[in-house]
Amino acid sequence: MVKVHLWSSARSVLDGAESLELEAKNARELLQRLGAEYPALQPQIEKGVAVSIDGIIHNNPSFQPIDDDSEIFLLPRMAGG
Amino acid sequence: MNKIDDISGTEYKYVGTRPVRPDGVDKVTGKAQFGADLYAPGMLFAKILRSPHAHARILSVNTDKAEALDGVKAVLTYADLELGDGGHDLEDDMNHVLENVMARGKALYDGHAVAAVAANSASIAKRALKLIDVEYEVLPHVTDIEKAIAPDAPIIHEDMYTQDMDPKPEKPSNVARRMEIGHGDIEAGFEKADFIFERRFRTEAAHQGYIEPHACLANYRSDGHAEIWCCTQGHFMVRSACAALLGMDLSKLRVTASEIGGGFGGKTTVFIEPVALALSRKCGRPVKLVMDRDEVFRASGPTPSSVIDVKIGANKEGVITAGFAELWFQGGAFPGSVIDLGAMCSFACYNLENVKAIGWDVVVNRPKSAAYRAPGAPMAAFAVESALDDLADRIGIDPIDFRLKNAAEEGTIASFGPKFRRIGLKETLEAAKASDHYNSQLGPNQGRGVASGFWFNFGGTTSASIKIELDGTAVVTVGTPDIGGSRASMCQMAAETLGIPYEDVRCIVADTSSLPYSATTEGSRTTHSSGMATVYAAQNAIGVMCSRAAMIWGIPEDAVDWKDGHARPSGANAGDFEPMSLAEIAKKAHETGGPIAGHCEFEAGKVGQSFGTHIADAEIDPETGFTKIVRYTVIQDAGRAIHPSYVEGQYQGGAVQGIGWALNEEYIYGEDGRLQNAGFLDYRMPVCSDVPMIETEIVEVPNTGHPFGVRGVGETPIAPPLGAIGNALSHAIGRRMDTIPMSPPRVLEAVNGG
Structure with missing residues (x-):
């Protein structure tokens, strides 16, 4: 199980909890499970999110590996500059 | 001579040296080919008809007379562009891109494209534009954030309800979305504060001001294949957008990026390329389309303007106990301002136990905003760095020491969530404290300001x-x-x-x-x-x-x-x-x-975030309100400077653009919602004689994720200038400056106690 932290305004789907736990071996699997278990998050995931794994932000999350003790943050997708 | 890396001890022969740039000779001899420099046999010239209204329903567009004009080969309206599949790799909502490229049903801002013409010459195309008959129903408009979010504001999109609200709103509004980041308990944090700073800050929209207007040459061939030559920051992006808007296979469209006369984020989307390509498809001839400067200002994307409420508390020991910011960014007539980035950058420089930033994405009747160097960060840093400066004064602590005491470092939980890996903010602050600039004396009517800034890097x-x-x-x-x-x-x-x-x-x-x-x-x-x-x-x-x-x-x-x-x-x-x-x-x-x-x-992946610290000395003329920047220093962590001259150039360029934004640049709208200063005579960008030589210091804390330690340096240098100059001016005047630009009338008003 990995612990996933969400940015504040995404936490409404968790009744205010800061994080949740689920099984995922990579970022893609993480997003698929999040969308399936928390349908309210799916529109945001489809719109685009970034996933931070151990402090490295992946703006195009895909098959980046996740360990059980990885620090995972879901962030709004970043653009521009 | 080989260069020895101070940190890793690695010996480099070419990395870290300053060889002659490969594009230099062509550029200084005028041989480099930019967007408007390519010609094709049988080429036509295109022009775009733009809305003279800030907000208007388009009742009809009659192109009969224009099409009948001798020399006119094609006329285009929204009916010729339709969103197909594709564009999924792009960050922009393609429906908005489509509507921005050519108005559909409503003109949403002064300068919004309504129709286009391709003709044998530019003058014929211009004459044809005058023959296009557009019937408008003028609607109430709003170009100001605070007016746009007021309850009686004219609604720009009747179907837009604020997203991510609980409960969901029952009425449409000009606020597209709310977002929030942070951690801890800010109320408890403010309880622990001995000093609290609270104030509203405002920043006007600034244009990237690239010297080369948008330009392209499109050629749609009879076999369904096509080429585009254009000045862009992303030709694959241009291909995706144009293919999506014209229903083409990606493999049938070849896009070549010309040399580019500046972009700064403003050339990360399409404005004219799909129009030129659609015109070319319609008439079977190559079509060149070049914006003039007026169009660049009115219809390409400036940065958002902003309103930011900030509240920061600190104790007597100089520790920040809580930070809160609420930010409203307008992204023009479409949702998608860089509010997420603004909120996430607000407090990124600091290690805060209790922090919250709330962002609101607002629409107004202005051109769709585009990225501009570290999008969102300069406005947020202006508010937060001003607050820190005021608190340092009241606590009685040196402003750099105050920042050092609260600076983010490896392991700090960032205000936007993750823990930072190895970063170099403290190193830039220490270098600033030790610099000759920071330890020099100020003259009469001069003030010194310090500010730090952050960018993620992609x-x-x-x-x-x-x-x-x-x-x-x-x-x-x-x-x-x-x-x-x-x-x-x-x-x-x-x-x-x-x-x-x-x-x-x-x-x-x-x-x-x-x-x-x-x-x-x-x-x-x-x-x-x-x-x-x-x-x-x-x-x-x-x-x-x-x-x-x-x-x-x-x-x-x-x-x-x-x-x-x-x-x-x-x-x-x-x-x-x-x-x-x-x-x-x-x-x-x-x-x-x-x-x-x-x-x-x-x-x-494996990007390394970048931090910088700037020192600005400003001198005011108390009689006129004129501000001169007399000394300016940029210190930034580059990770590794592959070509230090280019890195220094990025630092200097970011600082100069920040000086212009801080002191003069702004979009000025009239009561009629039309842009009043769409040209460089009235939109005052700094020239060489306006700025001192920008001093630079490259800090190198290598990004371990890159073979040579690179972090990326282009964005961060524009994050601190608004704050650094605001702090310098506030010290020179003796009053806190809270509105960008700090133009002579505003400075004079502050000098006179206004």
Whole structure:
């Protein structure tokens, strides 16, 4: 199980909890499970999110590996500059 | 002379040196080809008809008279563009891109495209525009954030309800979305504060001010294939957007990026390219379309304007106990301002136990905003860095010491969530404290300001290839347009990896049909991402050369090493053969299996965030309110400066753009909702005589995720200037400045106690 932290305004789907736990071996699997278990998050995931794994932000999350003790943050997708 | 890395001890021959830029001669002799420089046989000239109204329903568009004019070959309206499948790789909502490229049903801002004409000459096209009859129903408009979010504001999109609200709103509004980041308990944090700063800050929209207007040449052929030549930060982005808007297969559209006369984020989307291509499709002739400066201001994307409420508390010991910011950014007439980035950057420099930032994405009747260097960060930093300056004064602590005491470092939980890896903010603050500038005396009517800033830096999808020529030289091919000297940096990294002279490597930016996909040059990603791809492609080619040497020597491939540009037998075979140079191996390529090349296609990650600290000295004329920046220093962590001159140039450019934004640049709208200053005479950007020589100091805390430690440097230098100059002026005047630009009338008002 990995612990996933969400940015504040995404936490409404968790009744205010800061994080949740689920099984995922990579970022893609993480997003698929999040969308399936928390349908309210799916529109945001489809719109685009970034996933931070151990402090490295992946703006195009895909098959980046996740360990059980990885620090995972879901962030709004970043653009521009 | 080789350069020894101070931190890792690695010896570099080319990385960290300052070779002559490969594009320099062409640019100074006028031979470089920019967006408007290409001509094609039978080429037509296009012009765009733009709305004179800030907000109006388009009742009809009659193009009959224009089409009948001699020399007119095609007239285009929204009916000629329709969103097909595609564009999924782009960050923008393609429906909004489509509507921004050509108004559909409503004109949403002064300058919104309504129709376009292609004709034998530009003058005929202009005359034809006057013959297009557009019937408008003028609607109430709003161009100001605070008016747009008021309950009685005219609603721009009747179907827009604020997203991410609980409960969901029952009425439409001009607020597209709410977002929030943070952690801890800010109320408890403010309870612990001995000093609290609370104030509203405002910043006006600024344009990127690139010297080259948007320009393109499109040629749609009768077999359904097409080419576009254009100035852009991302030709793969242009291909995706145009293919989506014209219903084309990606493989049938080849886009070539011209030399580019500045972008700064403003050329990360499309404005005119789909129009030129659609006109070309309609008439079967090549079509050139070039914006004039008025159009650049009125219809391309400036940065958002903003309103920011900030509240920060600190105790007597100089520890920040809580930070709160509420930010409203207008992104023009469409949702998608960079509010997320603004909120996330607000407190990124600091290690705060209790922090919250709330962002609101607001629409107004202005052009759709586009990215501008570290989008969102300068406005947020203006508010937060001003607050810190005021608190430091009241606590009685040096402003740099105050920042050092609260600075983010490795392991700090960022206000936007993750823990920082190794970062260099403290190093920039310490360098600032020790600098000659910070320890110099100020003159009369002068004030000094300090501010820090942050940018994430991006990675992203990236490709590069390298081919080894028969004569032992090499050509690197990348897919990221060079807007800041990246070709020189690629050559340096390739030369360093291959072990051949810098002068023997050439780098070109390939068109979309010649190289796999590469994301746009944006977010300070190119030297990092294309640099990694170049290094990996060179390593790939080295693998091929080692195998060729093994073949020649008749030993196993894994018994060959590569060092200093030579294949060398290793292990049990060490010393059995003379090392073979790259040139010797290249010369035998056709006898040993064919051409030698390497390539890399990957998703670049492992970015290293960047921080900077600026010092500004401002002098005011108390009689006129005129401000002169008398000294300015930029100190920033580059990770590793591949070409220090380019890095310094980025620092200086960011600072100068920040000086312009802080002191003069602004979009001024009249009561009629029309832009009043759409030209460089009235939109005052700084020129060389307006600014001092910008002093720079490169701090190098390497990003361990990059082969040479690169972090990316283009964005961060524009984050601190608004705050640094605001603090300098506040000290010179003796009153807190809270509105950007701090133009002479505003300074005079503050001097006079207003």
